[in-house]
Amino acid sequence: MNKKIKKLNAFTLAEVLITLGVIGVVAAVTMPTLIKNYQKKQTVVQLKKAYSELSQAISAAQKDFGMFEDWNFANFPTATDRNLYFYENFLKPNLKIVKYCAPSSGDCWADDSYTLTGTKYTTLNNSVQGNDSFVTASGYSVFFWLHGSGTGGWFFVDLNGKKKPNVLGKDIFTFMLNNSKRPYKMKYGISTNGSYYIDNELNRYVTLSREEMRLGSFSGAAGCCAKDCAVNKGQGLHCAALIMFDGWEIKDDYPW
Secondary structure, eight states: OOOOOOOOOOOOHHHHHHHHHHHHHHHHHHHHHHHHHHHHHHHHHHHHHHHHHHHHHHHHHHHHHOOGGGOOOOOOSSHHHHHHHHIIIIIGGGSOEEEEESSOOTTTSOSOOBOTTSOBOTTSOTTOTTOEEEEETTSOEEEEEEOTTSSEEEEEEETTTTOTTOBBTTTEEEEEEEOOOSSSOOOOEEEETTSEEEETTTTEEEEOOHHHHHHOOSTTOOOBSSSSOSSTTOBTTTHHHHHHHTTSOOOTTSOO
């Protein structure tokens, strides 16, 4: 009786090892890019959420305190009184806040923050009276102060709270509170720092071009969104403005 021997097709151990090796090399090359792209998208999502919530809070406060352009915080004896009044009446009722620090402390905001070039950004100084901070239920922290002139203030948002890297343009982004009484037109409410500048000769606000925004290449620039810009200690201040200008996207030339 003739027996038919069936030949089985299979991979040899060497072939399996070679295939696994190729997959490993491809993964090693592509994974960092995939991770970076994911981090960029998450950053944009979180930044947009913070901007939206702060803007909505300011808009909601107008129901109780009138139009934003008429707000004035100048008539307070100290910066501490001014900030506390603003927090209790304008922010707290309109945001989900889990912790408030006045003055700002390590409980709400990291003690050390840095620019894109690794320089310590001492403007975000905890324990200074008039510099307050709070932590939101959405997970981001906010460091803020109001101008003594009563014409607005600053909001610094750390998207992941006190967690590292605590770097401008990476997880810390800057917004401004505008209610200037100057005679030229501007956007009232929350705006990104670095999206415009004041031209005193023309007596108006001027919208910046993308390159001016990115490099801080305009008169009186206090920041930029690049590592190699000429503005000392301001590397990263304009990054929220750049992301918004690019349609809420982090482009290839972003200093990631």
